[in-house]
Amino acid sequence: MEAVIRTCWALLLYCSMIAAHADIAMIAPSTTAQAQKFAQMLEASLKDTPVPEKVDLLDLNTELDLKKYRLIISLSGSPLRQLIADDRLPEGIPVVASYLSKAEHRQYKSYVTSAVYSEAPLQRQLALAEAIFGENEVFGALVANDASALVSADNLRVYPIAEYDSLNHALVELLGSSKALIGVYDPELYSAENIKSILITSYRHNRPLIGPTQAYLKAGALASTYSAPEDVVKRLSEVVTSGLGEQGRFPASDYNPYFSVGFNRQVGRSLNLLLPDPVEVARRLRSQEVIQ
Numbered sequence: 001m002e003a004v005i006r007t008c009w010a011l012l013l014y015c016s017m018i019a020a021h022a023d024i025a026m027i028a029p030s031t032t033a034q035a036q037k038f039a040q041m042l043e044a045s046l047k048d049t050p051v052p053e054k055v056d057l058l059d060l061n062t063e064l065d066l067k068k069y070r071l072i073i074s075l076s077g078s079p080l081r082q083l084i085a086d087d088r089l090p091e092g093i094p095v096v097a098s099y100l101s102k103a104e105h106r107q108y109k110s111y112v113t114s115a116v117y118s119e120a121p122l123q124r125q126l127a128l129a130e131a132i133f134g135e136n137e138v139f140g141a142l143v144a145n146d147a148s149a150l151v152s153a154d155n156l157r158v159y160p161i162a163e164y165d166s167l168n169h170a171l172v173e174l175l176g177s178s179k180a181l182i183g184v185y186d187p188e189l190y191s192a193e194n195i196k197s198i199l200i201t202s203y204r205h206n207r208p209l210i211g212p213t214q215a216y217l218k219a220g221a222l223a224s225t226y227s228a229p230e231d232v233v234k235r236l237s238e239v240v241t242s243g244l245g246e247q248g249r250f251p252a253s254d255y256n257p258y259f260s261v262g263f264n265r266q267v268g269r270s271l272n273l274l275l276p277d278p279v280e281v282a283r284r285l286r287s288q289e290v291i292q
Contacts, residue, residue: 026058042236070094073096080111109253114239116239124255126139126153129182129223139181145161179207180210182210199219212224225260225285239251259286
């Protein structure tokens with residue numbers, strides 16, 4: 001009888017270990033409190049779906065056994081880049097990337113099954129500018145050189161810096177014929193070194209910056225659309241459910257359809273602008289994207 005009891009306990013322990021096993025590996029540059037919270041949020045969002053998987057948050061700088069997982073999630077581009085460089089991505093296991101820019105995705109797309117881009121599409125930022133100033137206004141965008149990937153719109157003029165003798169020359173010409181500067185997601189163009197000069201020049205011409213991300217609101221941009229961590233988790237949950245569920249197909253890499261609108265009201269007051277309700281603007285922009 002005692003042997004039977006021991007066997008039963010062993011089976012129960014084995015079953016509990018199986019139940020506790022995580023099927024999703026989330027790789028982060030480091031396991032910070034912020035990364036831990038994000039992993040917990042994703043696991044909680046999957047709880048009531050057809051794929052209530054557990055999520056292991058793994059430090060990139062530790063020994064990783066990724067072959068035992070059904071799915072690998074890269075939390076930003078740096079872990080993915082390092083895993084590729086170290087040849088540590090196991091074959092046959094899908095990889096989903098979050099907080100990956102579209103430019104990074106083009107570079108690593110052969111390794112990525114699906115991605116949620118970190119930035120907002122330029123069309124969304126343009127729509128935000130239209131919501132503030134009106135659809136009949138003309139707006140401008142600076143680009144480093146190649147404008148072919150940008151959205152085509154009658155009221156958006158593109159200024160490739162490579163065609164001018166300086167960034168400032170291109171910016172001044174843009175501001176002279178545009179209602180606002182639409183920030184293209186380009187960390188080099190909108191670097192810490194450049195952003196101060198861009199903002200000072202823009203406000204000297206009484207023209208604001210829209211975008212390119214929420215971080216620039218604190219620096220002095222007027223407005224931006226952005227996806228909060230909750231928005232990223234919501235989209236990631238859909239991607240995981242689609243890929244690991246009955247459908248068995250991961251969606252194509254794309255921008256996050258879930259987002260909010262943020263304003264720098266101090267900048268708005270300095271420009272004598274009456275800014276609309278950000279919640280209502282975000283709702284309208286989302287409705288427009290669904291229709292399109």
